[in-house]
Amino acid sequence: MSSFDTYPEWPDGLGQPRVNALASNLPRTAIDRHEVIAKFRAREAKPPVQKKRPHIRQFHSIQIATSRCSFHFHCHGALATKQCHNCANFDENQLGYYCDACFAARHPDFRIPHTWTPVKDTTNQEEEWIAHVTRHHLEQDAAELKLLLADTQVFLARSTLPKEPVTPPPEDSTPQSTSTSIDFKKTYTTASRVYGTLQELLGKIHDQLEQKPPLTREEALAKIQSMWKIRKARKQLKVLVREVYTSFEDPTTGQTYYYNKYTKETQWTKPAALGSEHPSDSHSKTQKKTKVGFASREEEERYAVSKLQAMARSHFARRNMRRLISSVYEKIWDASTQRFYYHNTKSKEVKWEKPRWVNDEDLQTPRTRFKQIQAGKVTQDDSGKKMKRNKARNEPLTPETAACMVQRAYRRKIGFQNLLKMCRAVYERIYDPEQGLYYYHNTRTKETTWDKPLLLRGAESDVFTPRTRQKKAREELLTPEKAAQMVQRAFRRKKGFQNLLQMCRAVYERIYDPEQDMYYYHNTRTKETTWEKPLLLRGAESDVFTPRTRQKKLQSLISATASRKSLQWTEEEAATRLQGLYRAKKAKEELGTRLMLRFKQAFDPSSGQVYYVDILTQEVSWDPPALVRRAGVQLETFDE
Structure with missing residues (x-):
């Protein structure tokens, strides 16, 4: 027997009445039972109380207080531009905000510099929190709308108008609760309207979240091509603008002004399309190279070979490019401006700017070009003789000829080394403090010159100074007896300096002056005092002793000499003393x-x-x- 047989008005949410009535104090009478059912239905009909949550738009309308100056020296709450971390301790709000005027007044040049940062660089936690909450709510609403949209689609797919009347339930079935009829046309129309509204809301949320759909392959290729064309056009425009405008510095004001070569006009404002004056500035930040992974050793070797070949081809291409440009251009000296200008021998154009890809050393003057052309004609006449020599060289050498060539090369090398040694023995290098340069002195002819001797320009070691020449002569003429004398002399010099320091410390003593908060030095023999440390003791390891320290040292020396013979330590005492000294x-x-x-x-x-x-x-x-x-x-x- 169901709950409807005994209690027809019993709601489904309370379970079986007979089971619950055994273990609870439920109302027994019909009046109490009707009151409980009425209260339950009233509670079910009452809409649930929803917690008010701030709308997304309310977060955007929140006005965050701007940073104001905390120290009003030259302003009355102006906008803060700097935050001093050292002055934050003196601020009530522990912020340390300054405007420009107050910061300059509070931080003069003679004060120890403080650590500060611009206010615009500091992160605002309130703004970050509002942005995070806004995005979180938008994503949550989007997820809820997606679920509701999916349920609506399922309902629209399954809902159809009923063509046949509903059959009544059989007589043997249990009695069902009374149900009202549903208007399917009206429900379908309402669901379709809700479906359209949900799609609009979901589209708006997607727009707010900036969830753009991924591009197709054709669209991505078109976008990359357009970006590449724009980049090339910008570079060409910058090159054209750099050819038109030239920047100069005004010696009176020190500012840069720009001169238009075509219109002959000057302006202080920098042209918009000029960009950086050095094209290499945009590529100053080098990207990190990614490591290439290889499947096998052969693939790695093949990649290395291709890289080396590419580097060699680029090197030869640059060299050929420099050779071609240097064959076309020549540099000519202008005595009035003390500068070189560059002449194109083919187009007969003249310009002050140096051609790209070449240096000044690669370009030649007209006289040098003429000499090279004349030398080229002579070399063409001698090309036949060189061909014969090359043929003779390509023939196999006999052992006697090879030995003669090796001996000739060895004698040439030894002769050049002897010639360098003789030249270094004649010349010496002397520094001129007025000019800040070295000049070269010939010790035999007594001549001086600013230019380095021709034989020594390509030598590995430079010309020696007079002091270095004396040292080299000593090293060459050093015998075992002289070496022993030098070692003994150095030892005696060290011991003498140590004795001199000991004598100086025995004469001088250091005394503290509490008024000046400094030490002065007293000579115990001459009774003279000075604020400066004695010259001999300035580089010494230990400082001058105070009178108290000197007395302790003397007492320790006297007691040590008196008890040196009688005092004998045991092994434990000696170990304890060594450990104490080590600690x-x-x-x-x-x-x-x-x-x-x-x-x-x-x-x-x-x-x-x-x-x-x-x-x-x-x-x-x-x-x-x-x-x-x-x-x-x-x-x-x-x-x-």
Whole structure:
């Protein structure tokens, strides 16, 4: 027995009444039962409460506050153009925004430079969040409309007008709930209208999302061809404009103005189609080369051979191009302007610009061209003799002839080396500080010249200076006895300098002046004082001792000499002392590295002094830290 037999008005959503009535306190009377059913139907009929979500268009209408100057020195809330990260600590909002006038007033030249960035380069998180939410909502609406459009298409495909009347249910079937009749024509018309509206909405959303359909092969080819034609046209237009306009610099103002060769007019504004004056500027950023993968070793070798052949062909083509251009053009010196101008011997045209693909060394003057033409005529007459010589050379050589050729080449090389050695022995190179150049002095003829000797122009080593010549002579004439004397002399010089330093340290002492916050040096014998460090001790490794340090050193020396004979350490005491010394050394090295990592020094160009920066606390001081001064650590330069 179903729920309709016992309770005809029982809704389907409450399940079986007999099962639920056993374990729950449901109303037993008919009045209570009707109230429950009425409440349930009222709840079902009430539309669900939807949470209000801001529309997509509302995000675009949100006005984000523009960045204003936080420090009102020369303005009243002007637009901010710079953000100073060092001054952000002094701002209430922790932003550090400045306009141009306030930034110039707050950051003079004599102040330590601060780190700042333009406001336009900083990313706005609110704008990024609004753009992200807008796109997310658009994509969500597009997905929902696609699902609704698919359901509508399925409904339109399955819906047909009923031709036969609906047959009544059989008598044995269970009683069904009463249903109202459906107007299929009206429903079909409404669904078609909804289908059209959904298509329009989906098209608008696609337009907002900029989801363009992919191009076909023909359309892509046409687009690439049009882009290539536009690029070629732009390059040709730039070349034409560069031929028409020439840029000059005004010596009075230092600005660049442009001169039109055809209209003879000048203008300060740069022509729009001129672009960069150097065509190579647009290709300054080189693209990264992609690695080519090969299936086998033969394919890789074939690719390498083709690359080498292409490089060789391009090299020969460029060389032939330079040869052809140099055979057509010649350079002529203009004494009035102190410049070369270039003459085309075929078209008889003259221009100041150098032809492309050639250098000044490749082009010849008219006199040099004439000499070359005359030499070419002579070489044509001697071509027959050269052919005979080449035929004789191509014949196989006998062992005696080959040996003579090798000996001749060896004697030629040795002779040239001896000639270079003799020439270097005669000439010496001397530096002229006034001209900033070297001149060459002939020690035999006492002549001087600015030009390098002809034999030494292609030599591997240059002409020696007088000091270098003396060193070379010493090296050549050095005997074992002289070498031993030099070593002994160097050792005595080192020991003497060490003794001199020790004597100087015994005389001088360093005393701290708290008023000046500096050290001065006192001579214990002459009783003189000076602020400057003694000359002999400026390059010494250890500094001058203070009176207290000197007294400690003397006491330690006296106690060491007194107890040297009587004091004998055990192995454990000696090991403990060695370990303590090693740990002290390591601790000093670790302290030095930590101080170098924390403190940096920088140069102030306005005052010409060195100041010190604490990287952790960002503090700046003119005096070196006490630990750095005591440890004697050399700090690195701080790159701002």
